[in-house]
Amino acid sequence: MTALTGPHRAALIEATVAEFAAAGYEGASLNRILRAAALSKSSFYHAAGSKAELFDAVVRALVDDVRAVWVVPDPAGFDAPDFWARVDSALAGFAALAGEPALAMLGRIFYLPAQDGTARTEVLGAVRSWVAAVLAAGRSAGAVHADLPIELQTAAVFGLLRGIDEWALSGDADAAEGARAPGILLRRMLGVG
Amino acid sequence: MTALTGPHRAALIEATVAEFAAAGYEGASLNRILRAAALSKSSFYHAAGSKAELFDAVVRALVDDVRAVWVVPDPAGFDAPDFWARVDSALAGFAALAGEPALAMLGRIFYLPAQDGTARTEVLGAVRSWVAAVLAAGRSAGAVHADLPIELQTAAVFGLLRGIDEWALSGDADAAEGARAPGILLRRMLGVG
DNA sequence: CCCCTACTGGACCAGGTGGTCCAGTAGGCT
DNA sequence: AGCCTACTGGACCACCTGGTCCAGTAGGGG
Numbered sequence: 001m002t003a004l005t006g007p008h009r010a011a012l013i014e015a016t017v018a019e020f021a022a023a024g025y026e027g028a029s030l031n032r033i034l035r036a037a038a039l040s041k042s043s044f045y046h047a048a049g050s051k052a053e054l055f056d057a058v059v060r061a062l063v064d065d066v067r068a069v070w071v072v073p074d075p076a077g078f079d080a081p082d083f084w085a086r087v088d089s090a091l092a093g094f095a096a097l098a099g100e101p102a103l104a105m106l107g108r109i110f111y112l113p114a115q116d117g118t119a120r121t122e123v124l125g126a127v128r129s130w131v132a133a134v135l136a137a138g139r140s141a142g143a144v145h146a147d148l149p150i151e152l153q154t155a156a157v158f159g160l161l162r163g164i165d166e167w168a169l170s171g172d173a174d175a176a177e178g179a180r181a182p183g184i185l186l187r188r189m190l191g192v193g
Numbered sequence: 194m195t196a197l198t199g200p201h202r203a204a205l206i207e208a209t210v211a212e213f214a215a216a217g218y219e220g221a222s223l224n225r226i227l228r229a230a231a232l233s234k235s236s237f238y239h240a241a242g243s244k245a246e247l248f249d250a251v252v253r254a255l256v257d258d259v260r261a262v263w264v265v266p267d268p269a270g271f272d273a274p275d276f277w278a279r280v281d282s283a284l285a286g287f288a289a290l291a292g293e294p295a296l297a298m299l300g301r302i303f304y305l306p307a308q309d310g311t312a313r314t315e316v317l318g319a320v321r322s323w324v325a326a327v328l329a330a331g332r333s334a335g336a337v338h339a340d341l342p343i344e345l346q347t348a349a350v351f352g353l354l355r356g357i358d359e360w361a362l363s364g365d366a367d368a369a370e371g372a373r374a375p376g377i378l379l380r381r382m383l384g385v386g
Numbered sequence: 387c388c389c390c391t392a393c394t395g396g397a398c399c400a401g402g403t404g405g406t407c408c409a410g411t412a413g414g415c416t
Numbered sequence: 417a418g419c420c421t422a423c424t425g426g427a428c429c430a431c432c433t434g435g436t437c438c439a440g441t442a443g444g445g446g
Contacts, residue, residue, distance in 0.1 A: 152360050159356015167348035189382035
């Protein structure tokens with residue numbers, strides 16, 4: 001019922017994020033989280049109604065953190081001749097917050113398929129339609145190919161970025177290469193000319 | 194110990210694949226599999242030593258199915274001026290076996306991160322280095338950009354294909370568009386000129 | 387001071403997990 | 417026939433999961 005209130009909120013979110021990092025979103029154990037947060041079951045169920053609500057609250061908290069650092073650009077602004085320059089600067093702004101591990105994790109949370117009704121699907125849908133709107137603006141600016149469905153292009157963008165991200169995380173990756181790769185590859189994949 | 198032998202092999206693999214489809218690789222329940230295969234615990238542990246061995250055997254069986262239908266092209270053959278035509282025909286050959294749902298599932302199994310030592314990591318590594326070898330051949334043929342690490346390009350290929358695959362699976366996807374997308378997008382993303 | 391509400395600790399629950407153990411039994415070999 | 421091995425059924429195990437319940441207790445308002 002209550003959507004995670006009270007003094008334990010911060011500790012609970014922190015412990016949950018750590019658990020996500022260790023065991024993934026699906027594999028996260030409520031018992032482990034409570035143990036880490038030094039909180040009893042009953043206290044937890046008093047503050048947050050269920051495991052699902054906890055997870056939703058955490059997702060929302062992470063999203064808020066991101067939006068506090070990175071103001072999401074209006075897709076309409078991308079309908080301009082310098083479309084790709086604007087994409088580059090948006091990517092640069094976004095890359096700036098990749099430093100904070102808690103925020104980088106938000107991305108990882110969305111890598112798994114989610115069932116409807118959760119905050120994840122909601123946020124993921126919002127991000128997805130934002131990307132689609134940006135692509136649509138790029139199309140009217142003549143900067144983005146229009147010979148494939150825009151939803152397909154959106155999915156390709158997500159997949160590509162995820163692939164780059166996973167490479168960047170796995171061992172022998174050069175951070176500088178990882179930072180410039182999205183701009184280069186997205187432009188080649190989608191850009192006209 | 195034994196790597197899944199005996200008369201139950203077929204039924205066990207079938208039930209396991211069905212369970213993978215229903216609950217995912219990680220969420221697959223051994224008990225459900227045994228119930229579906231009408232096999233008792235002791236019989237199972239006699240035939241296959243553990244859940245992990247079952248999963249390995251199933252992965253290997255699916256891989257064998259794929260290799261029976263699609264002969265993996267030698268990467269060396271891609272070092273040619275018509276590199277992208279060869280990629281297209283390889284993609285077409287691979288798309289032909291997307292019809293069989295059990296085989297399509299193999300891909301989905303590899304979407305999740307795997308810990309070392311399992312057949313999944315082994316096969317995934319093999320596929321990954323095959324793709325890297327093809328890309329290297331494309332580079333020497335002058336058909337593939339060489340301004341980014343080849344491992345990064347490989348990761349980008351995996352991500353892109355996964356993104357397209359997920360789009361193709363989710364509802365309102367046009368199968369024809371989904372079939373021609375990989376060739377188009379891979380070439381734009383990686384191709385020179 | 388008393389009471390009432392908000393909160394807390396911890397025992398407890400049903401149901402699931404992968405895995406073990408042992409008393410059988412069926413089938414081929416000698 | 418006798419035996420020995422390969423297999424089977426099912427009870428049982430420890431441990432984990434998310435969730436419930438209840439007897440408290442701390443703290444602020446009347």
